Amino acid sequence: MSRIGNPQLLRTMNERLLLDRLRVHGPSSRGELAKASGLSKPTVSAALSGLEEAGLVRLVGSLSGRPGPTTAIYDVNVRAGVVAGVDIGRHWVRLAIADLRGDFIARSDIRNSARSAVDLVRRVRTLAHRVAADAEIDWTAVHYAVIGSPGVLNSATGRLDYAPNLPGWGRAGLVGQLRDALEVESAIENDINLAAVGELTSGAGVGVRNFVLVSIGTGVGMGIVINGELYVGSTGAAGEVSFLPAAEVDAPPDDARQRGMTETVAAAGGVTRNARQAGMSPASAKEIFAAAVAGDARARSVVEAEGRRIGALITAVAAILDPELVVLGGGIGHNVDLLGDSIARRMAELGPLRPRIVASTLGDDGVLTGAVSRALGVARDRLFDRRTPSA
Known part of the structure; x- marks a missing residue:
């Protein structure tokens, strides 16, 4: 029998269509589901009956007090799994x-x-x-x-x-x-790939087809979304931007080879190291950014240098992927208000590429x-x- 003419296949497709509609849009009546899906009311009733029997959909209420029969309201059984x-x-x-x-x-x-x-x-x-x-x-x-x-x-x-x-x-x-x-x-x-998925489904990337999440904190990494889908490359290593070359590291020591040159200079460890070289005694990168907010000139210089590193990184990424949006995350990256100007200045020095840059909206929950x-x-x-x- 042709798959197109297979009644069981058609019923399965209808059930999945209605189940996904209820999941996304919430409780609905049979009439509302018929109107939204384009299916007939008898077809919707049969599909809901199958989903209800399977425990995936349940009756959650009814509407009455108007002419005609009581209207049943259905929703996904969210505790089915x-x-x-x-x-x-x-x-x-x-x-x-x-x-x-x-x-x-x-x-x-x-x-x-x-x-x-x-x-x-x-x-x-x-x-x-x-x-x-x-x-x-x-x-x-x-x-x-x-x-x-x-x-x-x-x-x-x-x-x-x-x-x-x-x-x-x-x-x-x-x-x-x-x-x-x-x-x-x-x-x-x-x-970081999962953080990009989080931004795609619930954060700054909702509705954006092509974007990257660049996370800078303890480490440096990137998640890539192309045509609305996560891209991981042939071995899963797409986005390992920690291994991009960094001009500040001429002959990388073993630690830089293991962690990557960009991570060595741009992650939290590199920021605190630069601050110490500037005469500060910070316990963490967070402390450096707090000092910059308070007006400490040395901290501001360290933050400026970090912004320039991030600007160079984004320029390299933009030249290859041409994303519509760059989402910055991580303990350092989310400080777009402090880093934004130096990022923009460095990108202007390097070329005409200007993707939109925003802070992650999910933060630690990404x-x-x-x-x-x-x-x-x-x-x-x-x-x-x-x-x-x-x-």
Whole structure:
């Protein structure tokens, strides 16, 4: 039988259309769904009946008090499945459990004080069960989890490459141990890529087809969105801009080769090092930016130099990708109000390319938001396919 004429396939397509409509737009009547989808009311009723029987849609209310029969209101059963997002960073570990609409049911952020990779895995497991308890579910009820982490998963070796800021994080067997500890089906993705997904779905990148997220903090990285989709390259290393050459590093030492020349000079460690060379004694890059706001001339000079580095980096990126928008994130990058002028001056010196530059609207929540979004994409498909007979 032709696929076009297959009644089961047509019903499946109609059910998915209505399920996605309810998920995005919220509670609706059969008449509203028919008008929005272009389907007939009997077709909508049949599709809703199938979705309700599968537990994916539920009756949430009714409207009466006007001529004609009572109008039933339907919505997605957001608790038909739950997902989790995990953000493992150098200083913080964040974990959230979300329903099928992406709303967080429970969340917790803890300081990353782990002394080893094994200790960190143990803490992530403990945090997962604690958040599940807060959500009043068993952790094993989570349908799918996405873990955001520094580095790029090497499919050939199973290791995380380019993750020097988390000691021991690139050793053999670590990824498997992390997945085993979580006990639910999961995937691990680069944290900056997930932050870009977060901006695409809920932040500064909503409605933007081509943009990049440049994150500058403990490390330097970039997430790339092309034609509305995350781009990771052939091995997942697209956006590893920490390895772009930096004029300030002529003969890179081993540390610069491992971390990348741009990261060595532009990340938090490079900023604090430059401040010390200027006669300051900062405890952190955050302290330097606070001093610049307060008017300290030395701090302002350090911030100016950092802005020029970022301007050169954005110029290089713009020359290759021509993004409509550059979203700056990370502990340093989000200071667009302080860095903006020096970034613009450096870009003007280097050429005519002028992408729009804004600060991340999600801030520290970007990776977690992106992780939940990716997990939802998998879970929604699986929950729907699981209840659909083979076409």
